[in-house]
Amino acid sequence: MSSSAPIVRSDVPDEPLFKRLMRATEIDTRMVGMIAALTLIWVGFNVYTYFQSGEGLFLTPRNLWNLTVQTSSVAVMATGMVLIIVMRHIDLSVGAILGFVSTIIGVTQTSVLPYYLGLDSPYIWIVTVMLGLVVGAAIGALHGSLVAYLGIPAFIVTLGGQLFWRGAAWWVTTGKTIAPLDERFALMGGGPLGSIGAVASWSLAALACIGIVIGLYAGRRRRLRYNFPLRPMWAEIALAVVGCFVALGATWVVNDYPWPERVAANYATAHHIQAPEGGLFISTGYAIPVLIVLVAGIVMTFIAKRTRFGRYVYAIGGNPEAAELAGINTKKITVLVFAIMGVLAAISGCIESARLDAATNVLGQFEELYVIAAAVIGGTSLMGGVGTIYGALIGALVIQSLQSGMVLLGFDSAFQEMVVGVVLVGAVGIDTFYRRGTARG
Amino acid sequence: MDAQTKVPLVEMKDISLAFGGLKAVDHASIDLYPGEVVGLLGHNGAGKSCLIKVLSGAYPRDSGQIFINGEEAHIANPRDAKGYGIETIYQTLALADNVDAASNLYLGREIMTRWGTLDDSAMEHEARKVMARLNPNFRRFKDPVTALSGGQRQSVAIARAIHFNARILIMDEPTAALGPAETAQVGELIKQLKSEGIGIFLISHDIHDVFDLADRVTVMKNGRIVGAAPVKDVTKDEVLGMIILGKCPPGATPGPGAVAG
Ligand SMILES: Nc1ncnc2c1ncn2[C@@H]1O[C@H](COP(=O)(O)OP(=O)(O)OP(=O)(O)O)[C@@H](O)[C@H]1O
């Protein structure tokens, strides 16, 4: 027990290569399964479009870049929906909160703040975003309090909330579309200007690589300190290489997507640059909404894994009575979880209204369904207690990939919805089957 | 032990608890001295678990008072009870099924790093030490506790209760799922804790175990106390009579639940 030689997970003879790989790297098999499914979808659409039109249209920088931007709103909310579902609740109101917050932001941006701060004030966007987050948090906390302290089922509270806040959004705008929004605010929606360009993207990728290596190193040192079993060195190196490869590869893709010709040409004239033959190539780089997703994913993962609050969320989801008996204030945690969900819905409201450059009362309609689907496809169990943030992010990407792919193939939206429905049920079916097979394993 | 001259560690006075019309606990009084093991006996549904759940803060009582070291204690929830040094091993174990042993051990009292984040490594390290003492064969530290056997789960619940310097320990059928070796280990543990001055309520259906470990027994029937007696003053058969018939033998102090005659 207290021998000083580090323990390395010993190799089991005759273990199949894949199993050994999974065990050594400690990667969870379900994550590999999801990534495999995603790859299959991507390659499948690419091959299909190749046979249909002579060139693969799916795996292009342009399509992949758009895919990530289109996923961002659902992805941000899915990170919060995981915790809600882990606690055995549900939130049907996120789409309505998103819409309501966006109208509040729109109205304050166009018809309130300009009178106080001036029409072009650089503070307008930040004040309105803050306001939106506060409103989202307050609505979420209200829902959470009704669930926790009055014992009304979350399904009912948030179903009522959906109707209420959607109606309230109409009431704020009287059904009108509020546009255009503040110019700086609009950057949150992405687009050529709402992206960070080549240099910043590469810097970010470098930072990510450094982060991955430091993270692995710190983890190894911690295990050494307590004499816990270590991953074999080759597995650590493999993880680092794959991690950096993904970060750099993604960056290469987004940097390979140029600004549209006209935007680049305007930029060239504005900055007195001589455009070369064939137009100026300006790398788009990561879009700001995608960076927001990354930050939301990292922060929510941190909350879920490394904080007391997160630990309690999972403990409550596994056995609410036991959590209560352990002295956890389950009501407070419930309120907080819904408040966080409200904040995330508000962030998605910013992203979507910024992308449209308009706020309307129907923004985010039916999006709660996609958010829940993303979390569930990503492995969150409706029985409570189980679910990961990264899973939900991949789930969101799976749904958006299916939709984008079918748009490329020219399928209409009715058909898209049918396919997403089938995939949702299929994914949960396969998962249930698989879990039964490996239960107690 | 001249227990009677000291202030009791715990004194529950006239406790009542009803679920609708069902009187689960009916004007029950019970006490416990430091370094003493009190066995709580009774048929299924007698109200033993309910009585101790009032003490552990899991159920709010309808009436009655609780004194800790002679002072009235205000216990409205499990947090309050833990504040008084009361630790409980519940009959249902009350484990968070989907997190691992270490997380369960420290649930509600996590070890934090200096950055204010969970220190899972430190918790696992401590958990390995505690479990080595209780159940040396225990290896599954990375698995959620649903994946553990009944006895392993019980070991985790026991570890959690003894790990935080309890002054008062409530054990509701702690060995129901344990093998003979593990049961013996818990017996040793109880003796050791007792010698450290901890007061223990032990609920068990195994009357031999209770006679081996307890200093006094208290018997409940239909929510009421039949009587209490030092184990040396009563026989096993007399105690069985208390449990089944509610008959209080001469060596015992009768309670409100004793049948006349
Ligand atoms: N949460 C509850 N709601 C309603 N009735 C309850 C509840 N908990 C216990 N009871 C009832 O209270 C009575 C006493 O139950 P209790 O659990 O204290 O029995 P016990 O003496 O611990 O029995 P056992 O030996 O089977 O564990 C029983 O009749 C039981 O049905």
Ligand SMILES: [Mg+2]
């Ligand atoms: Mg009981």
